[in-house]
Amino acid sequence: MKKIMIAATTAALLSSTAFAQDTKHEKHWDYSQNGPSHWGDFSKTCAKGHAQSPINIVPGKSVKMDTSYKLTLHEDVHTTAKVIDNGHSIKVTPKEGGTIELHGETFKLLQFHFHGKSEHTVDGKRYDMVVHLVHQNMKTKQLAVIAVFFEEGKNNAILDNVLGGLNKEIRIDPADLLPADTQHYFHYVGSLTTPPCSENVQWYLLKQPATASKEQIEAFRKYYVDNERPIQELHDRKVEAE
């Protein structure tokens, strides 16, 4: 009898755990009710990680770049790409991504997406917009993200192409997203800025911003304006500058 009761209790416990997990999975992370302060419910790393992104970059405290991690860009590829609104951002997935090289390894461009304000700040300055070009080392699976800040200025042809191509296939060259100067940047090791907030992500933040017109920034912000995660603690990490 006792044995049966224990079995029944265990079964009840198991099913209540399963239920709790199910309801958790039905919740979706976002930037409002289930916003950044709740992301620990979706992935512990978001709440407990000590190498999280974004951060505030303090140029005066940055150290000299470790040259073996210098960034070499090969993004100049003419390709088609799918443009979708994934509920967190406008995301563009090229059929044939360009590549970058760092530490003697090749990382392939998987996708790029936009934030309605920059996530990283530089000396506290938040840029008008940012594009994150997400790359992956196909051997080790490590991610490397290049961030290009946008400042209000001249019209940006590729942004028109992306915003006009929502739910369609467009022709693009990801190199068109890059500013003229790609040789100067900040580098550090951080995380994804959305759940699961996985760490060991190589971040490269180009110092020279690209431009977008006021109308383009407003057009993007009709979709997303507050899709930026708050600034995270630097902890014992160093930011390098090139």
Ligand SMILES: [Zn+2]
């Ligand atoms: Zn992003």
